[in-house]
Amino acid sequence: MSVKNAFYAQSGGVTAVINASACGVIETARKHPDKIGKIFAGNNGILGALREELIDTSLETAEDIAALKHTPSGAFGSCRYKLASPLQDIAPYRRLIDVFRAHDIGYFFYNGGGDSQDTAHKVSLLSKEMGYPITCIGIPKTVDNDLPVTDNCPGFGSVAKYVAVSIREASFDVASMCENSTKVFLLEVMGRNAGWVAAAGGLASQNHGEAPHIILFPEVPFDQQRFLEKVQKSVQDHGYCSIVVSEGVRTDSGELLTHSTSFDAFGHIQLGGIVPTIARMIKHELGYKYHWAVADYLQRSARHIASATDVEQAYAVGKAAVEFAMQGKNAVMPAIVRESNHPYKWSIGEAALADVANIEQKIPRDFITEDGFGITESCREYLLPLIQGEDYPPFRDGMPYYVVLQNNLVEKKIHDPSAAW
Amino acid sequence: MSVKNAFYAQSGGVTAVINASACGVIETARKHPDKIGKIFAGNNGILGALREELIDTSLETAEDIAALKHTPSGAFGSCRYKLASPLQDIAPYRRLIDVFRAHDIGYFFYNGGGDSQDTAHKVSLLSKEMGYPITCIGIPKTVDNDLPVTDNCPGFGSVAKYVAVSIREASFDVASMCENSTKVFLLEVMGRNAGWVAAAGGLASQNHGEAPHIILFPEVPFDQQRFLEKVQKSVQDHGYCSIVVSEGVRTDSGELLTHSTSFDAFGHIQLGGIVPTIARMIKHELGYKYHWAVADYLQRSARHIASATDVEQAYAVGKAAVEFAMQGKNAVMPAIVRESNHPYKWSIGEAALADVANIEQKIPRDFITEDGFGITESCREYLLPLIQGEDYPPFRDGMPYYVVLQNNLVEKKIHDPSAAW
Known part of the structure; x- marks a missing residue:
């Protein structure tokens, strides 16, 4: 097999550990100079390939690449860009393959969620049809933990740890203040369709009665009366x-509570963010003083409190992706396989991209308590290993040291036919 | 001097390190059995004294008391309760002194902000007048960093570190996403009158152009046009x-932006939280996609990322409070004195409660850049030492271990004359 270059891209919302996967890819690829030439990274994800903006990672020092392992965010930039079906628009696929061909790229590593695995799968099929077969390997990433086949998704363990730690700390705070001040505290977390991140908050409650006392899941229709x-x-x-x-969180009819007008009776119009609405409702109906927090990007970028297990797994799937390619595999994704819970043991398995693409893994009903407001022991058993261990970044002068790469682009080789990308 | 009991209370909003001060008080007081008998803690702050709900801390193990040093929140409960001036209502002061007398309490350690120092000062004066002189020592605490005399307030360094770390991490995230997604990220932090906490966000920007690009201070009237x-x-x-x-953040006329209706032209009514409003304004005027977070209690309870300097100082002021009392001092508060910046050296000085009570220390104008949107080098020089060092709590099974005390109440000795408290 001849030497080919590789292309790596980060896709969709970034996480505290997606750069650890990038580190795994690059460090491992650098060990295979007999098969892999340069490792290019997409400037802002797949857009970098479409625009022929390829970052030459060979210009980055080994030290800086190693520092990716403790740096949150997407070091090469990411984007939200879903390629349409090739049946609707073949142009972007052609363009990708043109760019790959021009830069002698034989390996495509795509680090993302369900959509990205779908894209990688299609590129694998189409490149063969178009006479320039590319090895396409997916690398799982999503804080939502919603990919099938893999036991869990890198990125999730760290946001889970952040949410569990944060709700424990804030609950200690409100417990101190509740005698004559704040009685209700609400923390809004990510998870538009799947409640894995919210479920992780349940890990803060180790004994009966401990906070959090209520979790609102997207999987459980919101029942105002029972909630109050x-x-x-x-x-x-x-x-x-x-x-x-x-x-x-959704209403019975599946409408997002953030979009609903069911609380208009209180005369309040929403500004985005579901917790202000729910907080006002509690105040209006029960009269309790409240506080609320919205974690937003803080939760998925909180590398300072990342799960060591998550960091290790993120690195491992990046490394395995390159090893799969070296073994001649194609259209697959390294998956995390849970071997045992006590002690927690995991290994890297193999998932066909066709089985991963576009399937959303929600929380099984038996992970949620019967009343719909908490997590069960099975859920705890599943979640707990994923937040194990602390992997603190290095600190300099009181602040975490996160690397910013050079990100030098290679010279373009083909005339950009349009400004479409 | 005969043996007297001591009373310790936590006041107002709690912090990541107020329990470290409690630890300093209790561990030090336990070393003076010749002068201090039992150390009682107020159940829910000063309310505990008014209601004669005294926690017997002698029933807590040395191990649990030591664990207070790494436990956020107020371990004995706090409250928001400001005693009126004795000229208006002498009753609560009489009651306090009655309870202190009934339980042979000779030392009052009050851990809080400006109001609490004022109360401690008044109790010191009135107890003498009432023929039961009590040694009153204040212990500084406030995330707002707004006490005078002391160089800085325990509690602030940790929230400062949290805010600086969080905005750095979230900024790395948005930098990855900005090519075709989120362009503006806003983080709302505490500080109703003084912008110290917001200023701390500026520590994330070490080189020109680094995030955060804008800080909005309460001290600088909001100018919509210049901001946009x-x-x-x-x-x-x-x-x-x-x-x-x-x-x-306030308008020109001093009105809180959260209460203003200046954005009603957009048809949006506010729900509390200033960042949703500002975010909408940006979207409306400039069209940028935004994300926002509200840190709320997370910032002041984030013991997992506490500043080691802050923890050390919080403990030191608790310890010094007892030592002051042992030296026969009264109506004073241990203050942090900055000896030098390079290297950072500090010591414990002494402030008269009369000089501390009810004075709010705002940010000096020369700590804010001329355009009003950033911090100056002087400000950085002041802030940086306060976030130095990490003091991670112990973790068990992936979660920080925070202690919950027994909090056993002692038997009441006086008939409660009313249910007023």
Whole structure:
């Protein structure tokens, strides 16, 4: 097999550990000079390939590449760009393959969620049809933890740890204040369709009655009456109520609560963010003083409190992606396989991209308590290993040291036919 | 001097390190059995004294007391309760002194902000007048960093570190996404009257052009036009704009932006939280996609990323408070004195409660850049030492271990004359 260059791209929302996967890819690829020439990275994800903006990672020092392992965000830039079906528009696929051909790229490593695995799968099929077969390997990444086949997704363990730690800390705070001040605290977390991130908040509650007292999942239709009763009971029993709210909470009819107007009776119009709305509703109906936080990007970029297990797995899937390619595999994705819970053991397995693409893994019903407001022991058993270990970044002068790469682009080889990308 | 009992209370909003001060008080007091008998803690702050709900800390193990040093929140409960002037209502002061007398309490350690120092000062004066003189020592605490005399306030360094780390991490995230997605990120932080916490966000920007690009201070009237121009320029120059917003941002006329209706022209009504409003304004005027986070209690309870300097100082002021009392001092507060910046050296000085009470220390104008959107080198020089060092709590099974004390109440000795408290 001749030497070919490789192309690596980051896709969609970034995480605290997607750069650890990049580190795994680059460090491993650098060990195979007999098969892999240069490793190019897409400037801002797949857009970098479409625009022929290829970052030459060979110009980065080994030290800086190693520092990716402790740097959150996407070091080469990411983007939200979903390629349409080739049946609708073949142009971007042609363009990708043209650029890959022009730069002698034989390997495509695509680090993302379900959409990205789908794209990688299609590029694999189409490149063969177009006479320039490319080895396409997906690398799992999503804080939403919603990919099938793999036991869990790199990126999730760290956001899970952040949410569990944060709700524990804030709950300690409100417990101190509840005698004559704040009685209800709400934390809004990510997860538009799947409640994995919200579920992770449940790890803060190790004994009966501990906070959080309520979790609102996208999978469980919001029932205002039952919810308010539970809030009231928590305040009566514990003096306060601590709540984790998934941004994806929906009404019975499947409408996102953030978009609903069901609280208009209170005269309040929403500004985005579901927790201000729910907080006002609690105040209006029960009269409790509240505080709320919206974690937003803080939760997925919080490398300072990343899960060591997550960092290790993120690196491992990047490394395995290159090893799969070296073994001649194609259209596959390294998947995390859970070998045992006690002690927690995992290994890297192999998933066909065709089986991963575009399938969203929601929380099984038996992971949510019967009343719909908490997690079960099975869920805890599943989640707990994923937040194990702390992997603190190095600090300099009181602040975490995160690397910013040079990101030098290689010279373009083909005339850009249009400004379409 | 005979043996007297001591009373310790936590006041107002709690912090990541107020328990470290409690630890300093209790561990030090336990070393003086010749002068200090039992150390009682107020159940929910000063309310515990008024209600005669005294926690017997002698029933807590040395191990649990030591664990306070790494536990956020107020371990004995806090409250928001400001005693009126004795000229208006002498009753609560009488009651306090009655309770202190009934439980043979000779030392009152009050851990809080400006109001609490004022209360401690008044109790010191009145107890003498009432024939039961009590040694009153204040212990500084406030995330707002707004006490005078002391160089800085325990609690602030940790929230400063949290905010600086969080805005750096979230800014790395948005920098990855800005090519075709989010262009503006806003983080709302505490500080209703003083912008110290917001200023700390500026520590994330070590070189020109680094995030955050804008800080909105309560001390600088909000100028919509100039703000929008700066946002636009940041996006043009850096591809994105990262903003730290103090909850206390005000209009020219001193009105809190959260309460203003100046954006009603957009048809949006506010729900509390200033960043959703500012975010909408940016979207409306400049068209940029945005994300926002509200840190709320997360910032002041984030013991997992506490400043080691802050923890050390919090403990030191607790320890010094007891030592002051042992030296026969009264109506004073241990203050942090900055000895030098390079290297950073500090010591514990002494402030008269009369000089501390009810004075709010705002940011000096020369700590804010001329354009009003950033911090100066003098400000950085002041802030940087306060976030030095990491003091991670112990972790068990992936989660920080925070202690919950027994908090056993001692038997009441006086008939409660009313249910007023």
